[in-house]
Amino acid sequence: MRSMMFAAVLMAAAAIMPSPAAAAEKIKVVAAENFYGDLASQIGGEHVEVTSILSNPEDDPHLFESSPSTARALSTAAIVVYNGADYDPWMDKLLSASANPDRKAIVAAELTGHKAGDNPHLWYELKTFPAVASALAAELEKRDAAHAADYKANLAKFEASFSELTKQVDAIKTKYKDVKVTATEPVFGYMADALGLKMLNQDFQTAIMNDSEPSPSQVAAFENSLKDGSAKILFYNSQVTDETTKRLLQIAKDHKVAVVGVTETMPAGTAIQAWFDGQLSQVDLALSGLTQ
Numbered sequence: 001m002r003s004m005m006f007a008a009v010l011m012a013a014a015a016i017m018p019s020p021a022a023a024a025e026k027i028k029v030v031a032a033e034n035f036y037g038d039l040a041s042q043i044g045g046e047h048v049e050v051t052s053i054l055s056n057p058e059d060d061p062h063l064f065e066s067s068p069s070t071a072r073a074l075s076t077a078a079i080v081v082y083n084g085a086d087y088d089p090w091m092d093k094l095l096s097a098s099a100n101p102d103r104k105a106i107v108a109a110e111l112t113g114h115k116a117g118d119n120p121h122l123w124y125e126l127k128t129f130p131a132v133a134s135a136l137a138a139e140l141e142k143r144d145a146a147h148a149a150d151y152k153a154n155l156a157k158f159e160a161s162f163s164e165l166t167k168q169v170d171a172i173k174t175k176y177k178d179v180k181v182t183a184t185e186p187v188f189g190y191m192a193d194a195l196g197l198k199m200l201n202q203d204f205q206t207a208i209m210n211d212s213e214p215s216p217s218q219v220a221a222f223e224n225s226l227k228d229g230s231a232k233i234l235f236y237n238s239q240v241t242d243e244t245t246k247r248l249l250q251i252a253k254d255h256k257v258a259v260v261g262v263t264e265t266m267p268a269g270t271a272i273q274a275w276f277d278g279q280l281s282q283v284d285l286a287l288s289g290l291t292q
Contacts, residue, residue: 029081032083083123
């Protein structure tokens with residue numbers, strides 16, 4: 001009799017418990033760029049299912065073309081995260097094509113006060129990731145109040161780890177403020193500013209960013225900054241190596257100018273913190289060579 005009663009209790013408990021499928025249901029997040037996808041994973045933890053559209057560091061982000069699979073992922077997303085400032089204009093078109101009043105779009109440019117025409121490589125500005133992280137945590141708490149404590153804890157953990165990167169930036173700035181550098185594109189521009197570095201040849205970089213041909217005088221000024229030692233580091237976009245970039249890299253090598261590659265897509269199998277730490281360490285090492 002007792003065994004029958006115990007079996008009945010178990011059956012009743014199973015009836016009121018959520019099924020594994022229901023318990024495992026996650027909030028779908030789609031990120032245009034994989035670093036925003038990584039951020040969503042760090043904030044949402046086990047409660048989110050994240051899809052990143054631009055995720056291959058070997059691809060040129062400027063050549064991206066949307067596909068039916070991208071459209072399908074966006075149509076079922078609860079939260080969408082993208083850069084804005086005309087960096088990923090295809091996102092606006094795709095979202096307009098699959099209107100969903102319940103979907104929340106988190107746009108880095110809107111959170112940080114940037115607009116079309118600004119340098120769109122916003123993730124290298126130190127305020128961007130904390131702003132997007134905070135917005136993500138708030139939206140996840142709104143949609144999933146039962147796990148609000150998890151989102152708050154994850155946000156606090158991210159902010160603490162990112163503050164260590166800020167300290168790393170400040171330490172480099174203290175040692176090398178006002179050192180002159182240059183770049184083939186303004187990808188690392190915001191971070192160079194945060195490091196206190198003096199960026200040369202910005203008109204050349206703007207022309208390249210806007211798919212325009214730099215003028216002969218801009219090209220000459222760039223090459224001279226490498227040849228005469230004015231620029232101590234040449235930053236280049238390692239995802240975009242055209243003939244112009246290859247020529248400038250060779251000039252830098254010939255004149256013993258330090259070269260640091262930066263990327264627009266986070267390397268696979270890493271996290272934002274490790275990605276930034278690696279690039280900052282390269283800068284620190286390149287600059288330390290100036291005093292040896």
